Amino acid sequence: MLRLLQNDGRLTNADLAAKVNVSPATCHRRTQRLFNEGYIQTVRxxxxxxxxxxxxxAMVGVVLDRSTPESFANFENAIRDLPMVLDCHLVAGDFDYLLKIRMADMADFNRLHGEVLIALPEVRQARTFFVMKEVKDGAPLNF
Structure with a gap:
């Protein structure tokens, strides 16, 4: 059920039930349980x-001034409020965080960088990598 819904979230309950060979009532109960137990987070x-x-x-690698719990919390709280930041991951390596940002164009990023990114709390350095081509994005989980 999870694989089918992950590939097509618009499947009706009746269609999903037919594909997994159960009754629509059973399918509905199982789908609700998947939501309730956290296997499915949302549909969009x-x-x-x-x-x-x-x-x-743009992919932006961020280095914080300090590696303290307070620094990480301050940065994470600020980044959650930025709708243009699609993904934010705490990473190991050269950066503390890796951000995926969507914008209109380079001028939009220039404004964003000058007004928002460098003003984020605790940020010492931000290195930007512009995506030239999306080869694979948002692939379904393989389980």
Whole structure:
């Protein structure tokens, strides 16, 4: 059920039930249990970024001033409020965090960088990598 829903979240309960060979009532109960137990977090549409004027992507490696729990918490709390930041991961290696940011174009990123990114709390350095081509993005989980 999870694989089917992951590949097509628009499946009706009746269609899903037929594909997994159970009754619609059983299918509904199982789907509800998957939500209740946290296997399915949410259902949403995937919007074409180009269609809404957000065709550019930047990956930004962020280094914080200090490696303290307070520094990490301050940065994470600030980053959660930025809608243009699609992903934020605490990573091991040269950076503390790796961000995936969507914007309209380079001018939009320039404004974002000058007004928002460098003003984030605890940030010492931000290194930006502009995505030239998305080869694979948002692939379903393989389990």
């Amino acid at each position: 549409a995937i919007v074409n970024p180009e269609a809404v004027g957000l065709g550019a992507i």
